[in-house]
Amino acid sequence: MTAPFTTVMAGAAAPGQPTSPKNVPLRGGEPNPSAEALRAQFAGAIARVDVVCGETSVIVDRAQLLDIVRWLHDDAGQQYDYLSDVTAVEYRDPERPLEVVWHLRSLPYRRFLRLKVLLERGSELSVPSVWPVYKGADWLERECYDMFGIRFDGHPDLRRILMWEGYKEGHPLRKDFPVRGRFSRSEQLRQALSANPEARYSMEELSIAQAFEDLPDDMRRRLAAGGTVGE
Amino acid sequence: MGLSRHDADRAEVVHGGDPWFATRMDFLVNWSRANSLWPMPFGTACCAIEFMASAANKYDLARFGMERMSFSPRQADVLICAGRVPFKLAPVLRRIWQQMMQPKWAISMGACASSGNGIFDNYAVVQGIDTIIPVDVYVPGCPPRPEGLIYGIMLLQKKIMAERSSDQTLRREMEPDPKSQLYLPPPVIDEMSENFGNSVHQKRSGL
Numbered sequence: 001m002t003a004p005f006t007t008v009m010a011g012a013a014a015p016g017q018p019t020s021p022k023n024v025p026l027r028g029g030e031p032n033p034s035a036e037a038l039r040a041q042f043a044g045a046i047a048r049v050d051v052v053c054g055e056t057s058v059i060v061d062r063a064q065l066l067d068i069v070r071w072l073h074d075d076a077g078q079q080y081d082y083l084s085d086v087t088a089v090e091y092r093d094p095e096r097p098l099e100v101v102w103h104l105r106s107l108p109y110r111r112f113l114r115l116k117v118l119l120e121r122g123s124e125l126s127v128p129s130v131w132p133v134y135k136g137a138d139w140l141e142r143e144c145y146d147m148f149g150i151r152f153d154g155h156p157d158l159r160r161i162l163m164w165e166g167y168k169e170g171h172p173l174r175k176d177f178p179v180r181g182r183f184s185r186s187e188q189l190r191q192a193l194s195a196n197p198e199a200r201y202s203m204e205e206l207s208i209a210q211a212f213e214d215l216p217d218d219m220r221r222r223l224a225a226g227g228t229v230g231e
Numbered sequence: 232m233g234l235s236r237h238d239a240d241r242a243e244v245v246h247g248g249d250p251w252f253a254t255r256m257d258f259l260v261n262w263s264r265a266n267s268l269w270p271m272p273f274g275t276a277c278c279a280i281e282f283m284a285s286a287a288n289k290y291d292l293a294r295f296g297m298e299r300m301s302f303s304p305r306q307a308d309v310l311i312c313a314g315r316v317p318f319k320l321a322p323v324l325r326r327i328w329q330q331m332m333q334p335k336w337a338i339s340m341g342a343c344a345s346s347g348n349g350i351f352d353n354y355a356v357v358q359g360i361d362t363i364i365p366v367d368v369y370v371p372g373c374p375p376r377p378e379g380l381i382y383g384i385m386l387l388q389k390k391i392m393a394e395r396s397s398d399q400t401l402r403r404e405m406e407p408d409p410k411s412q413l414y415l416p417p418p419v420i421d422e423m424s425e426n427f428g429n430s431v432h433q434k435r436s437g438l
Contacts, residue, residue, distance in 0.1 A: 162319075163319065163355075164318075164319045169354065172354055172355070177354070178354075179352075179353050179354065180352065180353060180354055181353075181354030181355075184418070185358060185362075186418070188318060188354070189318070189321065189357065189362055189363070192318035192319065192321040192322065192357075193321055193322050193325055193363070194322075195319075195322055196322070
């Protein structure tokens with residue numbers, strides 16, 4: 001690219017390579033070049049590369065996930081500088097393992113890469129946290145922990161984020177979770193009403209918001225005594 | 232124009248035994264209350280958009296003395312809960328209701344706030360805010376049109392106009408007392424209310 005501002009069509013890997021969703025096959029096709037680079041760099045840790053709807057999924061080894069993500073972020077030929085999502089998938093088929101999914105985007109190269117780690121049923125549901133590389137993974141991983149119960153080792157503050165603190169019914173997006181919850185309505189309501197609405201804020205969140213000095217005295221005392229407010 | 236004994240007797244009959252002066256006083260108080268309701272908007276979902284449309288110039292809630300949205304619960308008269316309330320928001324709604332001063336009323340706007348709306352019959356959503364706070368008027372609809380909300384407000388005004396200051400049960404706030412003979416523990420209520428409509432439907436899913 002010579003001109004500082006070159007218009008690149010959305011979805012094109014580079015100028016002059018038009019791709020539109022109509023031309024992309026459902027399965028197969030040209031994989032993201034980063035997949036080959038990953039194979040060369042981490043030969044033993046890459047289990048499989050899938051190309052679905054023109055998007056590349058790389059199934060990687062759990063132990064080397066953080067190294068792979070760090071390399072994708074730091075390497076000059078990759079520069080995946082944006083983590084757009086961390087989530088998990090549980091299939092109805094009880095034989096299929098759970099998947100933890102990371103969506104990475106390289107803004108300089110206009111690439112999209114999906115990393116997956118398979119977690120076998122019955123094994124410990126934990127993966128390394130990518131928080132040391134992407135600080136934005138903080139709340140995404142908390143949501144994934146809240147909804148699926150997957151632990152992210154190395155996360156600085158792994159608490160529930162959507163359900164309230166002290167929610168006792170488990171992790172709602174798991175397939176064994178009944179859609180109306182495990183408790184009766186009155187018990188759910190009783191537990192919800194007994195929760196302290198302030199209890200989900202941590203000391204760090206309040207200090208980041210620069211609101212600590214404006215808080216009432218009693219709340220500041222409670223914050224200074226322990227990490228969280230209430231409960 | 233004197234007040235005859237006959238008129239006073241008739242007033243007692245009509246207004247349930249209240250003296251004539253009290254009924255006139257009630258009328259004055261109720262009239263001023265009903266025509267200066269300050270709403271506390273508790274909008275959580277699409278019903279709040281319709282509520283905003285009701286407050287905007289075409290439907291114009293100011294015609295009913297409600298032009299002053301009170302975002303402080305201590306200066307509000309009527310809580311309008313517009314939208315679904317998740318369990319995480321339940322203590323917030325309860326606290327806002329408790330912070331409102333008497334006299335206070337509540338309008339449950341839309342199917343979600345009134346009953347959970349069926350499609351939100353899941354682990355996260357309160358099945359009707361009447362399980363948290365007392366509700367005066369339910370406005371059906373998903374979401375209700377502004378005309379619907381305004382009709383609900385007019386029904387509330389009608390209800391306010393019928394209030395009597397001699398009614399001792401009117402402003403009493405009750406918390407359930409487990410020592411009372413009338414108290415039913417939550418499991419008993421669950422069992423009794425099992426098949427009574429969507430809002431208290433207690434059946435577990437197949438999974």
